[in-house]
Amino acid sequence: MSFSTLVHWFTDPAHWSGEDGIPTRLVEHIQISAEAVAIGAVIALPIGILLGHYGRLGVLAMNVSNVGRAVPSFAILVIAFQIFGLGQTPIILALVALAIPPMVTNSYVAMREVDVDVKDAARGMGYRDLARLIQVELPLAVPLVMAGIRTSAVQVVATATLAALIGGGGLGRYIIDGLDQQDYVKLAAGAILVAALALVTEAVLAGVERLLVPRGIRLLRAPMASRATVFKAA
DSSP: OOHHHHHHHHHOGGGGSSTTSHHHHHHHHHHHHHHHHHHHHHHHHHHHHHHHHHTOSHHHHHHHHHHHHHSOHHHHHHHHHHHHOSSHHHHHHHHHHHHHHHHHHHHHHHHHTSOHHHHHHHHHTTOOHHHHIIIIIHHHHHHHHHHHHHHHHHHHHHHGGGGGGGTOOSTHHHHHHHHHHTOHHHHHHHHHHHHHHHHHHHHHHHHHHHHHSOHHHHHHHHHHHHHHHHHHHO
16 A cells, blocks of 8 residues: 555545535534533533532542443443444444543543632632532633543544444444454555544534633733743753
């Protein structure tokens, strides 16, 4: 396999149309990944944020999260497949289980790292508990919370290739079918597409993080990042 054969594969019009075309497989992959990350966020973020805010059951949450990271996604996929059979359900369950731990961990740590003096100042200004959480603590915690979401999303995009093992769609079809057919150009093309989608996902979520982080916090973090760069260079 050479670079020219890869270029020829990508420029072949047959690979850009039909049920097995790149646009179709890309949409399938994004749909599977987006559903899993969204469901994972709905479950994980409230747990991590509330536990971090109240400072209770944190050790339990972290231990459960670490256990979740230790269980291979492929094992969850096989178990879910045995229970639910073919279809989206086992795929989504496996990916949701993969997405939850980083979001729980990061959101919990993010809330615990909000400066106690800031919390006390907000309390002294008359902020009630819920208002303090939403208006003071969450804006400060956004960078770490988003880091957890970005980690989960990239992992899910990469692991969603497993969907092809149980008849699912997505870019993983190129990888699995390429292996079955010993078509290593197709396999390499699928790997490149998945890697590219993971990079785009990271970039898009980094942009979302920038929009969500208050301008004052961004300005505060900029000189800190500059000092860290100078320190590393030294």
